[in-house]
Amino acid sequence: MLFRLILLLLLSDIIASRSIVKTLPGYPSDLPFELETGYVGVGEKNDVQLFYYFVESEGSPKDDPLILWLAGGPGCSALRAFFYEIGPFTFNYEESIGKTPTLELNPYSWTKVASIIYIDQPVGTGFSYANTSESYISSDTISATQTYEFLRKWLVDHPEYLNNPLYICGVSYIGMVIPIIVQEIYNGNEAGNEPQMNIKGYMLGNPLTDKNRDINSRIKYAHRVALLSDNLYKSTKANCKGEYIDVDPSNGLCSSNLQLVDKCLDKINLPQILEPLCSTMNVKSNLLRWDRNSAEENSMDLLGPLQQVPGPWCRGYNYIFATKWANDRDVQKALNIREGIKTEWLQCNTSIEYSFGVSATVAYTFNVPSTVGYHRNLTHKNCRALIFSGDLDMRVPHLSTEKWIDSLNLNIESGWEPWFVDGQIAGYTIAYARNDYSLTYATMKGAGHTVPEYKPRESLAMVDRWFAYYPL
Template identity: 80%
Template structure:
């Protein structure tokens, strides 16, 4: 047989056949992996009505559990709301609440979700809801997840599985997302963003890096990750707290003399203080006197007077409840106390502990004894290294942010400028430490012809971009304080438009 220049050799035919077999085997392997993933416990239910809202829901709400962990012993609960605009093309957001241990319902009702409470009609023991005109579900598909385990309606099958940490939480959330996407393949092509507020700044960058690394390693399913978004994120557990002294001075809570003395005597370190440094401890005592009555999450809002109301946990004897009734020890007043933001969170507590609500949400009976707005047994307390159930094992995530600057990634970091819990000064400092290129310098951005805040944008290696924005007049949870401005901000950013 004569071979022409264009004719494949027998060896080439054999190599081609081997390549086809390998390709086919690889495809079969990926398919088998997807089948294995789909066999795990992923339960989901469509919720068409909810107690407290009249009629059918005007959007698609799904709730469910995804099993994660070495033996699928952790059951993470989620709420998924399809975009009200274009679910096929709009971004897919995974939203994680802070704490850790604060339920996804916090964001669902008070920050970016489709509902808010109608306080004028929520007296007695039946909170009523109304639509949130500034819900981010108008522009994005959002998964609200109760994480880590022990948060909201999430639970574990063993006591050992309730033990978690920053890194365990990140790993389990990544596993959750992989399994959820296998179960919802129509959203695999949607631009994916991992998002959250406050303490979740210690977890989100780890998750995002795991997603990029997993894609590069060939993990299935391949995720269409585009970036991440963080609001007032805790990033460095030491420096973020240290910045409170500087912030308090900036907003005139501390005098020039006290600030300069404290800075000099404490050498700029206000967290890990040498107990033998008497001048420093004395100055810090004076600082404490100046700020102890300041509401750290929003310095212009008053501290709640809780002396006349039990604002801790709503407790009642469940054995006395009938199937669709509740009889708490106290009922909600017709209107919340003016200026007391902590009080309004109890509307969610009363609503979520109603058996009729739990039945509508398809909560598994007997998995939790009481729904908590925030599980204080795992919540981070500045200066405390660990709790019995949760280990805060990541001191800072600046290194993860730096690693992501080498990926094809977008980041939006925003800070309410009235937050003293995680001051914007600290956030701006670690962003500058990334040594990015300034693409557009500091300038105001506007909503309804009013200054909504200030913004600066950065780039790195053509593939990475970071937009930083302050939200004027907002506290620790910016969408809660400035909903219309934050909706405009994220809508512009998703569309790759400048904020201004």
């Protein structure tokens, strides 16, 4: 007992700061929910300071699940999810032109059914920072280890949440990191690490899982949705032998086919194939590489006084408002951001950029090519998984997600069938199981890459049912 107490004291000693935020610029009154922000020191000598936002459940905080939400990118801030995906606020875009962006409540916030920790990770993301240049060096596995350390320390400092069901969740590139974190939690519990976490499972949306297969599947998906002709698809598949990334430069037929494919798909918006690209943001689809939506990265170029938003509409223009809001000094003061540490907040840290095996900087190493093995390991745990895919996403097509799920060789508990919200088909689902492990897979009809952003009402219904152990 004394040893456990010493361990907990050592962990809690590293909690750097936390504060309750009562008001925020852009919202006219006191916040109608509890918002806490703070830093937690991790890594060697705690030189890495990870910033977080914590919103207590608006339902039953003592009983509702606790979610650790990680944004994708890598290097995209947690505010991305806070404002555009699952958080309690969004922007009133019409009222925000020409002044401080105006906040309004999100009726489909996941905080209706869960308490959520939104964390800026890896180091260098959002308001997270390091005290030394060496501590900015990270990787897929280092990010996972530091996030696990963050969670241990956060729970020591918030023991009232130790008994809540814990889920690790996120979308997009974070599919390369979350399965590692979840495995570390289970392994840590089995090894007797303190605090013991009440881990129940994980949730992933359109997750990058196997870098080669996920990117390769884009061409098959493009053919499936009639963006490529039968003849071009069959010729490209035959000449390239199904490999479209690591192409033999002497294979002229394959190269010629891929040039035609690129011509057909150059102006397609990968995150949501039916929506327009932002014409003024110099956005170009990068079919055969991992590429964040450039509209998310380049919104600073359009800030100015925000007297008007360029037309016609594209989703990327929505992100301008978060950039404007988060770089306001009054906002940073309200969030209790440490002064003088970071001078500019970015939606996504462009120095952490993955270009299929090539890093734009030595600061981040993309050292995990596939997490399918981690998913397979978790099938031997008492664990739940919810994997969901927007069916209009070509960045991580549902086809490749379904393929790696099939490779787990789980038992099918209920076959492919529609699921409904308000009497309308929201998507399709299939449920798997093996001993104490269960996996629910769901598509979201009409959704893009970050599913809750496109289908907020249906997404809230999905997680509410899943948390309650109901069929979708």
